[in-house]
Amino acid sequence: MSDVASPGSKPGFSSDVMIQMTGVHKWFGEFHVLKDINLTVHKGERIVICGPSGSGKSTLIRCINRLEEHQKGRIVVDGTELTSDLKHIDTIRREVGIVFQQFNLFPHLTALENLSLALIWVRKMPKAKAEEIAMNYLDRVHIPEQAQKYPGQLSGGQQQRVAIARSLCMNPKIMMFDEPTSALDPEMIKEVLDVMVELAESGMTMIVVTHEMGFATAVANRVIFMDFGEIIEQNDPHNFFENPKSDRTKLFLSQILHH
Amino acid sequence: MAEATQAYEVGRHPELPPPRSEVGVLGWLKHNLFSSPFNVVLTLLVVWFLWTVIPPLFEWMVLNSVWTADTRKECWARMAVPEDGACWAFIKGRIQLFIYGFYPHPLRWRVNLSFVLLVLAIVPVLYDKLPGRKYALWYAAAFPFIAGWLLVGGFGLTPVDTDQFGGILLTLIIGVTGISFSLPIGILLALGRRSTMLVPRVLCVLFIEFIRGVPLITLLFVAATMLNYFLPPGTVFDLLVRVLIMVTLFSAAYIAEVVRGGLQAIPRGQFEAADSLGLTYFQAHLTIVLPQALKISIPGIVNTFIGLYKDTTLVLIIGMLDPLGIGRASLADPVWLGLAREVYIFVALFFFICCFSMSRYSLYLERKLHTGHNY
Numbered sequence: 173m174s175d176v177a178s179p180g181s182k183p184g185f186s187s188d189v190m191i192q193m194t195g196v197h198k199w200f201g202e203f204h205v206l207k208d209i210n211l212t213v214h215k216g217e218r219i220v221i222c223g224p225s226g227s228g229k230s231t232l233i234r235c236i237n238r239l240e241e242h243q244k245g246r247i248v249v250d251g252t253e254l255t256s257d258l259k260h261i262d263t264i265r266r267e268v269g270i271v272f273q274q275f276n277l278f279p280h281l282t283a284l285e286n287l288s289l290a291l292i293w294v295r296k297m298p299k300a301k302a303e304e305i306a307m308n309y310l311d312r313v314h315i316p317e318q319a320q321k322y323p324g325q326l327s328g329g330q331q332q333r334v335a336i337a338r339s340l341c342m343n344p345k346i347m348m349f350d351e352p353t354s355a356l357d358p359e360m361i362k363e364v365l366d367v368m369v370e371l372a373e374s375g376m377t378m379i380v381v382t383h384e385m386g387f388a389t390a391v392a393n394r395v396i397f398m399d400f401g402e403i404i405e406q407n408d409p410h411n412f413f414e415n416p417k418s419d420r421t422k423l424f425l426s427q428i429l430h431h
Numbered sequence: 432m433a434e435a436t437q438a439y440e441v442g443r444h445p446e447l448p449p450p451r452s453e454v455g456v457l458g459w460l461k462h463n464l465f466s467s468p469f470n471v472v473l474t475l476l477v478v479w480f481l482w483t484v485i486p487p488l489f490e491w492m493v494l495n496s497v498w499t500a501d502t503r504k505e506c507w508a509r510m511a512v513p514e515d516g517a518c519w520a521f522i523k524g525r526i527q528l529f530i531y532g533f534y535p536h537p538l539r540w541r542v543n544l545s546f547v548l549l550v551l552a553i554v555p556v557l558y559d560k561l562p563g564r565k566y567a568l569w570y571a572a573a574f575p576f577i578a579g580w581l582l583v584g585g586f587g588l589t590p591v592d593t594d595q596f597g598g599i600l601l602t603l604i605i606g607v608t609g610i611s612f613s614l615p616i617g618i619l620l621a622l623g624r625r626s627t628m629l630v631p632r633v634l635c636v637l638f639i640e641f642i643r644g645v646p647l648i649t650l651l652f653v654a655a656t657m658l659n660y661f662l663p664p665g666t667v668f669d670l671l672v673r674v675l676i677m678v679t680l681f682s683a684a685y686i687a688e689v690v691r692g693g694l695q696a697i698p699r700g701q702f703e704a705a706d707s708l709g710l711t712y713f714q715a716h717l718t719i720v721l722p723q724a725l726k727i728s729i730p731g732i733v734n735t736f737i738g739l740y741k742d743t744t745l746v747l748i749i750g751m752l753d754p755l756g757i758g759r760a761s762l763a764d765p766v767w768l769g770l771a772r773e774v775y776i777f778v779a780l781f782f783f784i785c786c787f788s789m790s791r792y793s794l795y796l797e798r799k800l801h802t803g804h805n806y
Contacts, residue, residue, distance in 0.1 A: 265708075270707045276698075278704070278723075280722050325802075
């Protein structure tokens with residue numbers, strides 16, 4: 173059911189599997205956050221996950237790069253299984269970039285240094301080369317002129333674009349976004365979404381937790397609805413929005429679309 | 432009033448200058464000294480207080496002071512009104528004692544050289560815009576060993592017993608050693624205390640709580656009297672070294688708690704961002720966590736350093752003569768009896784200058800490191 177061909181002008185995706193989650197469970201203490209999650213993400217696929225707060229959307233994507241540890245089931249990312257083996261975690265984190273709701277930029281470093289830091293320390297690049305690459309990515313998110321500013325001197329939208337560029341710098345195969353526009357003022361949402369749309373058009377595999385349904389319609393191959401830690405429903409955007417099957421999906425859509 | 436009533440078309444209102452009473456000297460006075468009736472009263476009280484205190488103090492310390500005399504009586508005889516001014520001749524005559532303690536006269540060039548080298552080592556550490564700072568920092572790291580060799584001697588220099596050290600020399604040795612070694616040790620203790628591994632965590636907690644729970648004087652007594660009982664008989668372990676270790680560990684425990692406070696202020700998102708970029712624990716702490724945590728901790732760290740610097744006077748209890756100890760010993764001189772004010776003011780001034788400099792430097796550092804971001 174996941175291999176729905178994308179309609180219209182959206183780029184398609186290959187049949188290579190990038191992420192395979194099978195029977196994944198997670199508990200926070202007694203609280204069962206993720207219940208039997210089964211999800212396959214293909215190379216080049218763009219998935220939007222939505223659902224009410226507390227439904228486990230963020231936890232799900234945070235499990236994929238081990239910011240949270242799942243307790244049952246298997247997660248395989250590009251052929252590497254996520255176990256407590258630190259080498260595997262390292263390998264997977266090299267391939268998966270994540271953008272946070274609160275940006276999580278390093279406030280004591282300039283935008284440029286935020287980008288070049290991991291290139292220098294993790295990729296062991298010489299500083300000049302790292303900064304050259306960093307500048308390229310700042311250019312790609314349309315803020316090369318802010319390179320020498322500190323995060324505290326940038327607007328929310330600019331900060332989030334720096335954060336996206338910081339992840340892209342590491343040349344990941346998969347980009348995950350955890351409510352990237354939820355902390356932004358309305359007039360800044362578009363500049364961030366525009367960058368994400370451009371990224372989607374370049375063929376990046378993306379998993380986006382968001383309530384921006386316009387974005388979902390425009391770029392997603394698949395929309396997933398989660399509630400109470402379960403995947404309730406998934407479909408291509410057109411069918412998801414026009415013909416939701418479950419009552420909970422209908423209720424959720426009516427709440428976010430008609431307020 | 433004319434401007435206030437002038438009408439502008441909506442959307443075309445120009446930016447007008449603020450009222451004259453809000454800016455400039457007048458504005459400053461109004462906002463800072465005379466903003467409310469209570470503030471006016473406070474301002475007047477403070478002005479009156481300064482007026483009554485400063486002129487007499489200035490007369491005593493400067494105008495009526497005597498700088499050359501051989502005895503207290505001669506000093507007073509030189510004043511218009513006896514005992515009406517400070518007898519700085521007393522301090523001046525003993526300034527060598529205050530600086531070097533009992534360091535042998537012919538070898539004092541070694542102390543002077545150490546002072547100069549100390550300044551050369553401190554400048555690159557404190558000031559980061561220096562050209563060639565990288566090499567200067569290597570020198571700063573080597574400085575303790577160079578200074579140790581110069582002061583203690585051996586390896587070609589005449590050896591000097593550390594019990595001849597005293598005065599400002601002694602304060603600087605204990606203060607600088609304590610400050611420069613307690614910071615790295617304190618950081619390690621703080622990281623250890625936050626570690627997820629049980630054994631290092633418990634060891635760090637035990638160490639910190641034990642050291643913090645015991646007065647420094649007790650530790651100094653242990654250093655002076657008891658430590659040798661725990662060591663194999665015949666071990667020669669210099670008293671000054673024992674004191675240095677105790678002072679450093681004592682201050683490290685406090686630094687550890689200050690730094691831990693800073694570490695706790697770093698949001699979890701910073702660690703997650705570092706993790707997701709693939710930085711290791713060591714890299715993440717070195718480049719992201721510690722720079723921010725230490726910046727937040729600057730006031731607390733400098734507070735601890737100032738405390739440590741002043742606590743060096745406690746060594747007088749185990750028979751070491753720092754400036755305060757030298758001062759007290761000097762007061763026992765029958766020729767100069769009764770000049771306690773001069774001695775204590777001099778010692779107080781010395782400590783004040785050192786501590787106030789540290790305090791100002793920490794403010795400078797805080798401003799410099801501020802990047803427009805607050806948690």
